[in-house]
Amino acid sequence: MLSKKTKYAFHALTYLAENQDKGAVLIQEIAASKRISHKFLENILLELKKAGILGSKKGKGGGYYLIKKPEEITMAKVIRLLNGPIAWLPCVSLNFYEKCGDCPDEATCNMHLIMCQVRDHTLSIVENKTLADLIGRK
Amino acid sequence: MLSKKTKYAFHALTYLAENQDKGAVLIQEIAASKRISHKFLENILLELKKAGILGSKKGKGGGYYLIKKPEEITMAKVIRLLNGPIAWLPCVSLNFYEKCGDCPDEATCNMHLIMCQVRDHTLSIVENKTLADLIGRK
DNA sequence: ACAAAACCTACCAACTAAGTAGGGTAATTT
DNA sequence: AAATTACCCTACTTAGTTGGTAGGTTTTGT
Numbered sequence: 263m264l265s266k267k268t269k270y271a272f273h274a275l276t277y278l279a280e281n282q283d284k285g286a287v288l289i290q291e292i293a294a295s296k297r298i299s300h301k302f303l304e305n306i307l308l309e310l311k312k313a314g315i316l317g318s319k320k321g322k323g324g325g326y327y328l329i330k331k332p333e334e335i336t337m338a339k340v341i342r343l344l345n346g347p348i349a350w351l352p353c354v355s356l357n358f359y360e361k362c363g364d365c366p367d368e369a370t371c372n373m374h375l376i377m378c379q380v381r382d383h384t385l386s387i388v389e390n391k392t393l394a395d396l397i398g399r400k
Numbered sequence: 401m402l403s404k405k406t407k408y409a410f411h412a413l414t415y416l417a418e419n420q421d422k423g424a425v426l427i428q429e430i431a432a433s434k435r436i437s438h439k440f441l442e443n444i445l446l447e448l449k450k451a452g453i454l455g456s457k458k459g460k461g462g463g464y465y466l467i468k469k470p471e472e473i474t475m476a477k478v479i480r481l482l483n484g485p486i487a488w489l490p491c492v493s494l495n496f497y498e499k500c501g502d503c504p505d506e507a508t509c510n511m512h513l514i515m516c517q518v519r520d521h522t523l524s525i526v527e528n529k530t531l532a533d534l535i536g537r538k
Numbered sequence: 539a540c541a542a543a544a545c546c547t548a549c550c551a552a553c554t555a556a557g558t559a560g561g562g563t564a565a566t567t568t
Numbered sequence: 569a570a571a572t573t574a575c576c577c578t579a580c581t582t583a584g585t586t587g588g589t590a591g592g593t594t595t596t597g598t
Contacts, residue, residue: 263484263485263489273502376475376525376526384518387518388514391514395510396511
């Protein structure tokens, strides 16, 4: 299941996408609009900034804003950043790969093969859906 | 990600499927073979029993055994039982549904629609893959 | 009766989630 | 210079989950 952090990130991103014309938007404005704890949202926005999705500006008139087009921000990227691996097993993860101690050989492990299928099916969606699809005007 | 509990369940089930001719198998035998803590495995097998997947017999010569054919035990069933919801959001879950407070209308929520797609793609695999596929002789 | 085995209850340590609270620093505008 | 705002940090809470461990009870075959 997606964590609240991840959900909040999507909420914040959609808000920013829908208000791109405004320029920088205050943390407080997003928090109030989406009813998210200000301090918690602060961390989330910071993570999104460090990941190169958001930009920020300090001082009066400051705030956060998208530095990418909504069509360029995939759901996969946001989920990996805030939620962690998309795959169901570490030995099947593309971005968080870890050798699995359970089977001696990944190439012949049925579980591994099936989990790869699940991963690929999931990725085929979330790698191709973007913020633009979430705000519904692509 | 799948929990260890879930992985252990699959390990135990494949062991039981591969040794169906033996009749009842001791917890200890499975635990030793798959290198799982005896007591932890005990809980898992009990859950599988309560779910109607395994049967058990007490006393000497007792142990656990499959009461369904491997082809009848879907991965989805095992995952839901030990791991929880397969869907990424409660409002998209078939077996653990909960109304989501985030959007006013599920029918028009883009997030909801996309997460439904992810769920359906995932289910199309794990509802159709069974224990028989895991032991690799279907 | 005895031993073997599942069954059941309880507990525990470590970790994570989802915050809350508070403060201080740095950059920017007015 | 003052106000505003993001940035960064520590610490705490509350609740739940994970991955166990310990020990006693019940059933059953011999």
